Amino acid sequence: DLKQLAKETFDRIVNGLASADEPPIPGAPGPEPVSLDEPTEPREPLPPKRDQSAPATRTATGVETGAPVSARAQKETYLTTSSGVRLRDTDHSLKAGERGPTLLQDHHLREKITHFDHERIPERVVHARGAGAHGVFVGYGTADPVCRAAFLREGAETPTFVRFSTVLGSRGSADTVRDTRGFATKFYTDDGNFDLVGNNIPVFFIQDGIKFPDVIHAGKPHPDREIPQAQSAHDTFWDFVSLHTEAQHHTMWNMSDRGIPRSYRMMEGFGVHTFRVENAAGETSLVKFHWKPQLGVHSVTWEEAQLISGVDPDFHRRDLYDAIEAGAYPAWELGLQVFPDNPEQMFEGIDLLDPTKMVPEELAPVQPVGLMVLTANPTNFFAEVEQIAFHVGHLVPGIDATDDPLVQARLFSYVDTQLTRLGGPNFNQLPVNRPHTEVNDMLRDGFHQHAVHAGVAPYRPNSLDGGCPFHAGADVDGSFEHLAVRVAEGTKVRAQPASYDDHFSQARLFWLSMSGVEQEHIVRAYTFELGKCYEQVIKERQLQCLANIDPVLCEEVATGLGLPVPAPTIALVDPEPSPALSQVGEAWPPDGRTVGIVVDPDGDLSDVEDVRTAVLAAGMVPLVIAPHGGTVGEGITVQRTFATARSVEFDVLLVAGCPVPAPDALPLRDAKAGAADATELDPRVVLLIEECFRHAKVIGAWDDGGAALDAAGCSGGLGIVRGDDGAAVLAQVQEEMALHRVWDRFGGDPVSS
Template sequence: MAIDESAAVPQTASAETAPAAGAKQEQLAPYRVDKTGTRLTTDQGIPVDDTDNSLKAGPRGPSLLEDFHLREKIMRFDHERIPERVVHARGSAAHGYFQPYGDGLAAFTAARFLTDPSVRTPVFVRFSTVQGSRGSTDTPRDVRGFATKFYTDEGNFDLVGNNMPVFFIQDGIKFPDLVHALKPEPQHEMPQAASAHDTFWDFVSLQPETMHHLIWLMSDRALPRSYRTMQGFGVHTFRLVNADGQTTFVKFHWTPTAGVHSLVWDEAQKISGKDPDFNRRDLWESIEAGVYPEYELGVQLIPEQDEFAFDDLDLLDATKIVPEERVPVTPVGRMVLDRNPDNFFAETEQVAFCVGNIVPGIDFTDDPLLQARLFSYLDTQLTRLGGPNFAQIPINRPVAPVRHHQQDGFHQDDIPLGQANYHPNSTGGGCPYVPGVGSFPEAFTHRPELVDGHKARKRAESFADHYGQAMLFWNSMSAWEREHIVAAYRFELGKVAYPHIRQRVVAELNRIDNTLATAVAAGIGVDPPAAVSVNDGRNSPALSQADQPKAGIAGRKVALLAADGVAATSVAGLKDFLEANDAVLEVLGPVDGVLRTAEGGILPVTRAMNTVSSVLYDAVAVPDGDEAVSRLIGDGLALHFVAEAYKHAKPLAVLGTGDRMVEAARLPVYTTSDRVEGVSSKPIAAALDGVVFLAAGAPVDERFTTDLFDAIAAHRHYDRPVDGIAA
């Protein structure tokens, strides 16, 4: 099961040793159309003299049928839309590359893109919400898709995963029922992009296998701060196959190098109104700024002979994880997203992920959910993209050569040469030829496996435990994570109209933990249940976001509230510190334009305060300067901005006399006794619940920036007393 430790050492390949690095970008080049400096034409290349007026019989007469430009323009407009995805409709994507650290996986798989550190494999990654339509928002409580298309030199490999390592159901035959219950209710098509309604909770309360995934959904994992700070999982157990045909079970993990961070529910709801494109904007702007999202690929490897070594889980059960304490995750490579799409529709919308796209060295297992997805994804693309030739769409084309005898159909873009369109043939010299059995790894060879059993519609007994891993997840949470989970259940069930559904959910939660069930019951008008099971106390620290390693502050956005009279020196120091660490400072003023500084200069305003909100930033700073602070204290919007950021547990940088604003906002971190002769006596320390103070007139020095760096890197400070904050 062990991997050579050299696999965990990053290695950088030069352009000369990375043959696939630019392959996909070069392949897309012929399809890019630069319309600048060119004449307007029809689809047939006919120049157009006027595209603002239809051809009429007289200026006020009827439009004429012979106006071919009008007919073509309207026809093309009428057919611009294609069917949206049934799930994962709202997405955002980016190009990049994957590169293995070393050859540590060579003993387990023949897949070269996982074992040759000299190869940079181009990738296209699409992130998405699951339940909402294309027009929904980015920040609902929902699972997030994390789908990666590897354009390997042996064909496309699609790792189609989520930001949660488990799924609701064990067998794909239940997928239509799950999605029907989760989507808006059929009688009135409400609610959009929300699971807080009767049909969803009715379904999950009657389907106990959903309990594990459900508690993940009620956690902060369902509210990622950004796609850059979101984990990804392959969900299923796959097989790795080496050159000798030997197999090893594998689970795939993506871990962001920027850390794993989430929003809080109140914040997520407000973001939906302030900026419904919050996550996709963050991804786009980060790449444009050169702060490239990066993820480490890790694997859990289980020898084939250990398939039945776990007495409390089945490797084929997609509702279960293999705890990292039992099988560690070994890092094997990194993925960097460094280029935005050229066109959203042509790439992000038309990309077709299929679970069945695998390459030599990787194979499936008999997971019944995975088996159904093998059919479903291909079937869906046929309808959504208009026919069987969707693989010829530029974003879907592999960099590996494509040679076969498939022909015709809608949108056939190739012009096949020769007489032979069948196999075997002699008119085409027998080409394209079939390498034959035994040519592995040059050709994909299905692993020979003995299958024996009576036909029956039933589940394996090893799939029967629906509560043990939900209990493991609950036990692994920190105090603040548990509070958020209880609040989420209360919010969701508070939207359920039927009392018996609420009662049934609480009864199911009681099978997980009585404390959880009692706390939820207390908030939704349900009688608290008596304990029916004993919590076994097992936990897995890797499941808690509180235990995730803290990364740097690259890409974090900090809002500085400012007004006329702001002290420019401290602003400049703060800006230099943030930019040196690839973070962003935005100056928010009462209006757009410039501000007059205390030193007599001007300070450009990035945005007017009333056009944004604290929920759009990772941290908030209040300025030094008596006049500026007095103006801000008189602005209820500014005071709410600070109080709301504090309530959402965000870091605060308090510069000099800005401490008056903290006091005016009635934050419990500050009182008048902390000030001596108008100067803050607060120490320069981030230990005060993530609030970092700088004395009036003091320079932004290393001591201050170190504490502020740590406060921002921690992302949130949930130990604050926030219940009394009016925000």
């Protein structure tokens, strides 16, 4: 029972030890002084953690041993050197006398420091900042008519590992910056690994991989001062995208709410390129891969994104980890858009090999072919999330790449970068990268070789190893061959087809498909980003691009920048909008949302425990917010204090009381003088309510909570639910939060409609 498991895990993780019989009294002296001595007995049992996802009984090269091969280190009681010698002391270096110099012969000191000196590996040149989790994919069998890949067959279960990421920032940068998000999945299939290395945006900045260093150099911090970190709001980025206008479509997605997701759990994923697939009868089709999140597609507001970057830079990482730990497993359906494999590789006038174009779902519906659920956090971040190595060329029988010039360059790039990043050619032997199937290659030696190859003939043909390994012929199940399609003929050229010349029409399609409030966000995003540029000429050139996308968009941004509105240089055509592109308007279940519950320890707490239980039962995460930590009332655990809580952490706010200012809300001297005004609401609760209101969140209040809303100046309006009974308020709140935000609260004219 997942819900029960979720509750138990939540109680263990979030509530910690707070279920003790006698709740501690805040501020009271403790019974016994706490010992500062270091523990001398082993702590049994060791905290439970799953093993790294290495195949249970196979060695690095897939040799079946019949016995468990554990990738888990650090599990015994006593400290050893790396060569397994037990150590009596790791706290003092070996010296010539207590006050004398350290001796060179201290091997343990040198081993310890040397290893530490080399703990860091180069971060990814792009997508350095990320988070990951283990999962399982189950095929529906619905892909059979177009694709024979075994992992898509009905009921086939395949372990997966997913890494989400931002693109531009360094490894320690904030999660909620405006950027594209990576969505890379490794399927450990029975036919070997299949990597779907995608993004949360279905199009890319460039049509040809040879431009990748250009777009990334433009987006990364300026080379002289190395600022700004993880931002596109600077001159070099806008310089490039306004000159290299094929980037305009992707840039439009970045400026939309897609650039600031609420959670990795609430993002779509896209394979971006068109792939070629083959069915059992040998017929090929062209497809685009889509991931559809079961929690819907949601975003934070730009103000929230900026606040979170300071308040909790690990917001998305924490969100993913907490959700999985609490048993609220995020899930995505994998879907295919299917197109006939015609020689032109075009569909409805859209060039399927041009990665700056997508195909509206209204023209080619996304057909679900399987479900992925993320069920386990990494055991060790470095070993798994940092060392995972994806490759677009990791394909399995039934799936192949196309001639899209972007994917062609990617086929080269990934191993190349990993050779440096992971220090040699054997990184596929790392636990997280190992296939869960047998590996029988003729690759040998190299840095960090972990396998002990037993044969003597790593070449073909041979007779010494009995002729092994043999080719797997066409009759052998699960053997891979590139699909034998005809290659376009032509002369060698550095050029691209005329169908790649249209850089603006799909950016316009996207803009016209947005709801009013989404358009408003896009206008504000462009105005913010260009407002951060110094060079006038860059702003003017980008306005020209906007004029070629939409006159209203251009005018609004120009007004914000205080610049003239240029006329378009191309004829604007009105495409049929694609409602599927909009995030707003669809109702979603409340699962996985975070609910803040403000309580007043001195007020009526009778409903709080029931509301908390009901929130949890609905698949959401309740976090009780009180003036102090520990417990309130009869053992209600406090997860956030007024000092640690900030509105941006919650999707919904419930206010169950009207807490007066706690001493730490005021300058110490006033508190000492007893200056707290008992009738006043704690200013941090005022801020909580105000921000939730401004960010269009649903707010519920009962009992004295109503007075708190009044005191914060947010008494009523759309999405404000007030009542006498906590359960009834929560029920209505749940209905109202189906749309994620209450945008109608602010009325007003949308930018264009």
